[in-house]
Structures are given as structure tokens and as C-alpha cells.
Amino acid sequence: MSWTLIFQHLYLVIMATIGTIVIGLPLGVLAYLNKSFNRLILWSVDILQTLPALALLGVIMVFIGGNSLTVIIGLILYSLLPIVRNTYVGLTNIDPAIKEAATAMGMGKFYKLIHVELPLAFPVVFTGIRIAVVTSIGVAVFGTFVGGGGLGSVIYRGIHIQNMNLIMSGTLSLMAMAIIFDFSMAWIEKKLYQK
Amino acid sequence: MIEYKNIHKEYQGVSVINNINFKINNGEFVVLIGPSGCGKTTTLKMLNRLIKIDSGEIYIDNKNIMEVDIENLRRNIGYVIQQIGLFPNMTIEENICVVPKLLKWDKDKCNNRVHELLSMVSMPYEQYAKKYPKELSGGQQQRIGVLRAIAAKPPIILMDEPFGALDPITRDILQDEVKDLQKKLNLTVIFVTHDMDEAIKLADTIIFMDKGDILQIASPEEMLRAPANEIISEFMGKRGNFLDAENMACSDLMRTPVFTIKDDKKTLECIEIMKKRQIDSLIVVDKAGIFQGVVTIESIRSKGKAGEKINSLISKDFPTVLQDDVGKTAFDLLMDKKYDYVIVLTRDNSVVGIITKSSLAKALASVVWGEM
Incomplete structure (x- = not known):
């Protein structure tokens, strides 16, 4: 096992998270703003997460071949749910009095979203991001089956040659990574809610 | 606009x-x-x-x-x-x-x-x-x-x-x-x-x-x-x-109900009633409820005899007002004269209430602070 594999794993997770935010945040906002899209969007991301991760990656591989992009796309689809849903919930749950005040002050829909609603929903959105990151760290293990690399390959090789040390080193690194991300992001989250 | x-x-x-x-x-x-x-x-x-x-x-x-x-x-x-x-x-x-x-x-x-x-x-x-x-x-x-x-x-x-x-x-x-x-x-x-x-x-x-x-x-x-x-x-x-202080009628200032006695009562009876109620005068009405006057403990004591009817003891010159008189009339009577109360009568002279200094104060207070 080498640092390269750890960085490779991190790379997959971070790229996927950025992708999820870029896609998921607007979808969450859209679900909030438009009642008719609302159901379709929330239902779709729900369905995506019920798919087995490995199967999802397999299907994507059929289309674009086996490489790290396959894994990143898979992770994005897989972790859309927490971000879309939390964005939607965060926006929906803002005190209606504050929304009314913003409207009554003469803010347009978009201005209100940028200056009032998104900032207020952000702590909840951030919780969604944290869940997405931690989930991705685990799911990215399957990346190795579609040629995406990462720490999954260590564990896979360990299982293959029945080497306990190898399995343990891969697993522990993953756990450490997940715990470090989870704790540090939870700490930021706490600060956000306090504000 | x-x-x-x-x-x-x-x-x-x-x-x-x-x-x-x-x-x-x-x-x-x-x-x-x-x-x-x-x-x-x-x-x-x-x-x-x-x-x-x-x-x-x-x-x-x-x-x-x-x-x-x-x-x-x-x-x-x-x-x-x-x-x-x-x-x-x-x-x-x-x-x-x-x-x-x-x-x-x-x-x-x-x-x-x-x-x-x-x-x-x-x-x-x-x-x-x-x-x-x-x-x-x-x-x-x-x-x-x-x-x-x-x-x-x-x-x-x-x-x-x-x-x-x-x-x-x-x-x-x-x-x-x-x-x-x-x-x-x-x-x-x-x-x-x-x-x-x-x-x-x-x-x-x-x-x-x-x-x-x-x-x-x-x-x-x-x-x-x-x-x-x-x-x-x-x-x-x-x-x-x-x-509204300006438009207050006497009926707004009075206290009801009021205790009256019939004019065929006897002196000792009256003294008994006064003692029981701790008052020193009684308002007298006839059988039809028409106001006759007031009998006071002093008049009974100075002129009355035991067992005598009170007719002759009734003093007529007690201050009275009509119920729709301006409240100020009653106020002036109470403040100027030595009387403890003013009797409020209807147009046909039956007694509807009395105005005392405390009923007056209460009514005026309600103007200032609302109904008490």
C-alpha cells in the first residue's frame, strides 16, 4: 500500500463531492422553487440511492469504459440524495416570517435566494455534504472493479491472496479517512449552526 | 392618499x-x-x-x-x-x-x-x-x-x-x-x-x-x-x-337598590331598623311607593314618642334630584349641604336610588379609568 493509493482515493471522493454539489445544489433549489419538479427530483434521487453501488458502476462502465471518471460519475449519482434533499429541506424549513419579510422588502425571487435563503439553509446543506463525503469514501472502494483505482484495490488484492495484513491496512486507512472527514466536518457544522 | x-x-x-x-x-x-x-x-x-x-x-x-x-x-x-x-x-x-x-x-x-x-x-x-x-x-x-x-x-x-x-x-x-x-x-x-x-x-x-x-x-x-x-x-x-363626565345624569351616579320604609311604621320599629343597618335616617314612601320624606334618628329622639307613627316626624326638606337631572346638580348638593346623601326620584316621585359621596366617586373614577 502506498500514499499514491490514498491520494487516488481522496481524489475520487473530492472530485465526486464537487460534482455532486455542482449538480445537487441547483437540483435542490429547483425542487424548492418549482412545485411541479419537486416530486420528480426528490423521487429520482431516492431511486438512485437504492441501486446497488456496484451495479451502478457496472452500467456506467458499459457506456464510458473503465476508468476513474466512471467511478466519479457513479459516486456523484450515488451521493446526490443527501445534498439534494438537504438543500430542499434547508430551504423549505426557513422561518416563513423571514421569507415574508424578504418578499415584503421588495426582494426578487433570485435576490432573496442568494442573500437570505441559501445563507440560512447553508448549515443544513453542509450536513448533506458531510454525509455525501463520508458515504463516498466507503462506496469508492468499488472503484477498483471498474479500473478506477483507490484503496479498494488494496483490500481486493488482500482478499485475493488471503493476506490479512493487506486487508487490514486498506480497511484501517479507509476508516481513518472517513473518521477524519466526518469529525472535522461535524466540527465546522457545529460552528455553522451556532452562528 | x-x-x-x-x-x-x-x-x-x-x-x-x-x-x-x-x-x-x-x-x-x-x-x-x-x-x-x-x-x-x-x-x-x-x-x-x-x-x-x-x-x-x-x-x-x-x-x-x-x-x-x-x-x-x-x-x-x-x-x-x-x-x-x-x-x-x-x-x-x-x-x-x-x-x-x-x-x-x-x-x-x-x-x-x-x-x-x-x-x-x-x-x-x-x-x-x-x-x-x-x-x-x-x-x-x-x-x-x-x-x-x-x-x-x-x-x-x-x-x-x-x-x-x-x-x-x-x-x-x-x-x-x-x-x-x-x-x-x-x-x-x-x-x-x-x-x-x-x-x-x-x-x-x-x-x-x-x-x-x-x-x-x-x-x-x-x-x-x-x-x-x-x-x-x-x-x-x-x-x-x-x-362622559359632561353628559352624566344623576342615574349614572346613584347607588341601587335603595332601602325604604312605609309611612305607617312606628318609631321603635324605625329605631330598630336603623340600629340593625347602622344608619341614622330612613327614606319613607307611601303604600304606592311615592316618596314622602326622610325620618332621622334625631327627629325621633327629640320629638317622637314610643309607639307613635312616624308620619309627623317625616322631614320633607331633604335634597332630591330627578334621575335624568344633570349629575352636577347632585354633586353640588352633596358638596354644599350637610347631607350625607341625595335621593334620586323618577318623574312620578318614586325612589330609584341614592347618591352618596362614595357612589359619586365611583362613577367619576369610571370615567377616568373605565368601569370599575
Whole structure:
């Protein structure tokens, strides 16, 4: 096992998270703003997460071949749910009095979203991001089956040659990574809610 | 000038505002009041188009509000609500400057305005401007709520039960501040409340609503003196029976019921009754209840004999008033003469009550503080 594999794993997770935010945040906002899209969007991301991760990656591989992009796309689809849903919930749950005040002050829909609603929903959105990151760290293990690399390959090789040390080193690194991300992001989250 | 013309609104087929009409002059402080569900908040929120009008028109300075750009309309109408609704993600300064910023005021102008406004409510800029709403007390937050509403100098301010959630002392202070601001800046204020005390304190004009109708439009004074109907007088509660010192009749001042005796009673009987009731005189009536006079313990003692009828002892020159006489007559009699009470009679001379110094004080107190 080498640092390269750890960085490779991190790379997959971070790229996927950025992708999820870029896609998921607007979808969450859209679900909030438009009642008719609302159901379709929330239902779709729900369905995506019920798919087995490995199967999802397999299907994507059929289309674009086996490489790290396959894994990143898979992770994005897989972790859309927490971000879309939390964005939607965060926006929906803002005190209606504050929304009314913003409207009554003469803010347009978009201005209100940028200056009032998104900032207020952000702590909840951030919780969604944290869940997405931690989930991705685990799911990215399957990346190795579609040629995406990462720490999954260590564990896979360990299982293959029945080497306990190898399995343990891969697993522990993953756990450490997940715990470090989870704790540090939870700490930021706490600060956000306090504000 | 604001004009509501034939405004109608319904929710799911149920009419909540029934074709109401009224006008508000510039610089007028108008309070919309009524029991909950009367349509007062709906009426208010139609002006800045938070609630859609079903039919009818509202004009501000002869311009139909439906023809004004909705965001521009709102930026020119201040808005204060009970839940305060400050933006928690913005500092006090940013909160106050929301509308000026929307109106593209430059930074210096915004900054000067914040200084000016904060000093108006004695909250030093250095101490408060950079704080977040959460760090302020409820009263301070609502003060900022009011400042935010007037920051861009709108001519009209809407207030929806703005002080409803504050403690009585803070509420009182803020009411005074708002009234001062309104006068100083010549603002047109439309204020919703269900608290009659608040309405009386603040309003130039009170509009009383019930079930989507306007029942009365009047100054506080007029509404107190002549409520248009039962619903209003009931709503005003204690003040419903408000007496007007000028027009008080003797019947408003008297104490009832009154104890009388028949003129065929004997002296010892009378002394017994006086002893029991601890009084020194009795009002005497004949069989038909017609007032005959008063018999006092002194007259019985000096002239009366045991077992004698009291007819001959009755003194006729006791002060009496008619029940619809002006109250002042009774007052003068009580104050000038040595008598302890004045007897109130109807036109056919039957006794309806007596006015004592304490019944008088009670009636006068009710004028000042409401029915006791």
C-alpha cells in the first residue's frame, strides 16, 4: 500500500463531492422553487440511492469504459440524495416570517435566494455534504472493479491472496479517512449552526 | 392618499373581505382592529400585494397598485411584523440597509442612514451596528425591525401586530417611539392590532372590522363615546360603558337598590331598623311607593314618642334630584349641604336610588379609568 493509493482515493471522493454539489445544489433549489419538479427530483434521487453501488458502476462502465471518471460519475449519482434533499429541506424549513419579510422588502425571487435563503439553509446543506463525503469514501472502494483505482484495490488484492495484513491496512486507512472527514466536518457544522 | 375601493377577497369560496371601501390620508395613523379572523391582516397585506386582491382596486396617490412594478411598490412601503423577521445571517447594519441597498443607494449614504437611525432610538452605532439580531433582546430587535422599515424613507409603513410578542413595558416604550417617529416624519401608518388600548393610544383613526366587513371608521374618542354596534362595544369591553363626565345624569351616579320604609311604621320599629343597618335616617314612601320624606334618628329622639307613627316626624326638606337631572346638580348638593346623601326620584316621585359621596366617586373614577 502506498500514499499514491490514498491520494487516488481522496481524489475520487473530492472530485465526486464537487460534482455532486455542482449538480445537487441547483437540483435542490429547483425542487424548492418549482412545485411541479419537486416530486420528480426528490423521487429520482431516492431511486438512485437504492441501486446497488456496484451495479451502478457496472452500467456506467458499459457506456464510458473503465476508468476513474466512471467511478466519479457513479459516486456523484450515488451521493446526490443527501445534498439534494438537504438543500430542499434547508430551504423549505426557513422561518416563513423571514421569507415574508424578504418578499415584503421588495426582494426578487433570485435576490432573496442568494442573500437570505441559501445563507440560512447553508448549515443544513453542509450536513448533506458531510454525509455525501463520508458515504463516498466507503462506496469508492468499488472503484477498483471498474479500473478506477483507490484503496479498494488494496483490500481486493488482500482478499485475493488471503493476506490479512493487506486487508487490514486498506480497511484501517479507509476508516481513518472517513473518521477524519466526518469529525472535522461535524466540527465546522457545529460552528455553522451556532452562528 | 390611500384608497381601498370595493375590495373583495375569498378563500376557497368563503368570502373573507366583503367589498370594503375606505380612504387614508397622508400622515394619518390608522389602526385596523377587530376579533381574530375579521380580515384586518388580509386587508393590510393587500396593500403591498403579499395577498392578491380578488376584485376591487387599491390606489396610492391615485395610482392603481396593480399597475406599479411589484418590487418597486414594496420597496416604497415599510413593513413590520409581529415575528420581527430580521435576517439572522445579516448584521444589524445590513438588516437596516436591506431596502436602501435594493434601491442602489451608495455605501456612504447607507452608512450615514444607519448612524442616523440608530441614534434616533438611542442605540449607539459602535455598540450595535456589527451585532447579529440574535444578540439583541426582543425589544431591541423590533426597534431594528422598525428602523429597517423606515430606512429608505418610505411614505407608508405597514405594521402587523408589531408589539404583540413583547412584554407590556417594552411594548409601551415602543408604542411611544413609533408614535413619535410617525409624527416627526409625517408617515402614513397602517397598523393591525387586536388590542384596544394600543389602538386608542396610537390611532388617529380606528377602522373596526368583523367577518370581512368594516363596522365603523372613527377617531378613538368617537368610537369610545358612540360605538356603532354591540360587537364594537363588547370588544372594547370595560370601556363599552364609558361615561362622559359632561353628559352624566344623576342615574349614572346613584347607588341601587335603595332601602325604604312605609309611612305607617312606628318609631321603635324605625329605631330598630336603623340600629340593625347602622344608619341614622330612613327614606319613607307611601303604600304606592311615592316618596314622602326622610325620618332621622334625631327627629325621633327629640320629638317622637314610643309607639307613635312616624308620619309627623317625616322631614320633607331633604335634597332630591330627578334621575335624568344633570349629575352636577347632585354633586353640588352633596358638596354644599350637610347631607350625607341625595335621593334620586323618577318623574312620578318614586325612589330609584341614592347618591352618596362614595357612589359619586365611583362613577367619576369610571370615567377616568373605565368601569370599575
